[in-house]
Amino acid sequence: MKRREFLKKWMSSTLYAAGAAALAYPALSFMTFRRAKTREVVFGQNDQGADINHKEGVYLIGTGDKIRALSAKCTHLGCLVNYNPLTRRFECPCHGSVYDITGKKLKGPTTRGLDELPLTKNSDGSITVKVEI
Amino acid sequence: MNERSSVVNRIAKGAGIAVTFSTAMPRLGLASLFICLLSGIILSFYYRPFGNVFQNVEEITSLVPYGWFFRQIHYITGQAFVFLMLFHTVDHFVRRRHRMYPAGEWTGLVTALIACFLTLFTGFILKGDKEGLFAGTILLNMLDTIPMAGKWLSRIFVGSGDAFFFLPYLHHCLFLPVITAYLIRGHVSAWLPGKGFAAVAFVAAGTYAILVDPFMDIPPEAQAQIVTGPWFFLGIQTLLKSWNPFYVGILLPCVFVVLVLIIPAVSRFSGRESRFKAKSGIAEKGLYWAILAASGAYLILIVKALVNGP
Numbered sequence: 001m002k003r004r005e006f007l008k009k010w011m012s013s014t015l016y017a018a019g020a021a022a023l024a025y026p027a028l029s030f031m032t033f034r035r036a037k038t039r040e041v042v043f044g045q046n047d048q049g050a051d052i053n054h055k056e057g058v059y060l061i062g063t064g065d066k067i068r069a070l071s072a073k074c075t076h077l078g079c080l081v082n083y084n085p086l087t088r089r090f091e092c093p094c095h096g097s098v099y100d101i102t103g104k105k106l107k108g109p110t111t112r113g114l115d116e117l118p119l120t121k122n123s124d125g126s127i128t129v130k131v132e133i
Numbered sequence: 134m135n136e137r138s139s140v141v142n143r144i145a146k147g148a149g150i151a152v153t154f155s156t157a158m159p160r161l162g163l164a165s166l167f168i169c170l171l172s173g174i175i176l177s178f179y180y181r182p183f184g185n186v187f188q189n190v191e192e193i194t195s196l197v198p199y200g201w202f203f204r205q206i207h208y209i210t211g212q213a214f215v216f217l218m219l220f221h222t223v224d225h226f227v228r229r230r231h232r233m234y235p236a237g238e239w240t241g242l243v244t245a246l247i248a249c250f251l252t253l254f255t256g257f258i259l260k261g262d263k264e265g266l267f268a269g270t271i272l273l274n275m276l277d278t279i280p281m282a283g284k285w286l287s288r289i290f291v292g293s294g295d296a297f298f299f300l301p302y303l304h305h306c307l308f309l310p311v312i313t314a315y316l317i318r319g320h321v322s323a324w325l326p327g328k329g330f331a332a333v334a335f336v337a338a339g340t341y342a343i344l345v346d347p348f349m350d351i352p353p354e355a356q357a358q359i360v361t362g363p364w365f366f367l368g369i370q371t372l373l374k375s376w377n378p379f380y381v382g383i384l385l386p387c388v389f390v391v392l393v394l395i396i397p398a399v400s401r402f403s404g405r406e407s408r409f410k411a412k413s414g415i416a417e418k419g420l421y422w423a424i425l426a427a428s429g430a431y432l433i434l435i436v437k438a439l440v441n442g443p
Contacts (some may be wrong), residue, residue, distance in 0.1 A: 032288035032289060033289060037293075039294075076373075077270065077271045077275060077373070078270035078273070078274045078361065079267045079270060079271065080267075082356045094271065094360050094370070094373075095222070095373050101166040107376060109374055109376070110372070119390060133293055
């Protein structure tokens, strides 16, 4: 192949690649855009009977002033953990991660504890927990 | 001539081929694919990937007339197609036919097989039950671990919130079947199943649908002690219990696929009269046995997980 031919081919390939990238970037940005969304989980007074309450992927732990909200999403790969009342631990049914009652990692493949979620105490006694979707 | 061999002969005559293990498998597979596509089109009239997907699937199974039948037919023909395609690929590999065919054809076969497994995986997600929901979440989080491109890739495959099932649905019903059809386009006309193959596939799938009850779907809000993925994912699920998700879920499968893809090139190089002939011959043998050993080890993991749980 002559030098001129090679340069021509190289230039046209580069132009095609640049054109494809110029199209691909906005296309990928469009396809993968997600608006940040939160949903609210409200624990009415009837939902706060026990010291561990579960609703829609949120665990409400403790009573009175020492109340905390933990996400039920396993921090390994996102499965929802089960609460085992016998051992008082949270257990992941997918890959076996185990957390204690405060959400701290005990064993399994996860690298950290369960995420704590912000909560608001309402005047009617209910509790609102905000969860990111 | 006994009855069985006369049936086989009639099928062979109808298809214009000699019926052997190697010729029957892809034709039966293609017949299964056609039935799978037809049943999928029928199911799409009621299936909705939004809202309460689990309830929608349960209605298909227990309320809509013949919904259970078409769901079972769709499930078993999909599984049969992927199984037969896998056997077909293994058959090529074990007989070392990848040496004869152009590298592009081998790449097409392997890519089609990957597309088929992804179609099964998205189908598993679309059940909308606890297993499906968790499978989608695990796929999303595993793709997320890929450096740089993880966020983009995960969002291409799985949606969020109300649209969680929409992207797997789009891939299951549109992109992956189109990719598979494109990759096997050369075979479709050559393998167009004779009536005999289509009849065998339909009778087998129909018998399965009538005799076997659909699997129990776990409601998303129910507590389950163990949640498992699709059968071909069980090995990875077992490894995920102790290894990093990026290595087990992304890197290892990618390395395996690359090894399978490059074997025709290594074979061709070893066939030439070059000073590297001896070395590349050893490399080809090593690669061949490494792929067989890795596949065998993964198969053992799957069987172990099926027997004892992952």
